[in-house]
Amino acid sequence: MDQRDQESLQAQLNQLSYEELLSQLETLTQQLASGELGIERAAELYEKARVIHKVAQQRLDSIRSRLLPTLEED
Numbered sequence: 001m002d003q004r005d006q007e008s009l010q011a012q013l014n015q016l017s018y019e020e021l022l023s024q025l026e027t028l029t030q031q032l033a034s035g036e037l038g039i040e041r042a043a044e045l046y047e048k049a050r051v052i053h054k055v056a057q058q059r060l061d062s063i064r065s066r067l068l069p070t071l072e073e074d
Helices: 003-013 018-033 039-073
Strands: none
Touching: 003 039, 018 039
16 A cells, blocks of 8 residues: 555545444454455555554544543543
8 A cells, every 4th residue: 555545545534433443443353364365455454454543543642632631630
């Protein structure tokens, strides 16, 4: 997956909720764990999972940074 493909995927993923991102990661993990994929397809899915994980982590970090000041005040 080249840089442009990653950026395009990232833009699409930004439209999804955190829960939808996790669901996609779970699906990809199951596919990879099945052992039924060829090496090329497994590599593609791994790269996609890496991008999804990055977007999900950014989303979680953003939420955490919004909530931490509020939690520290309590």
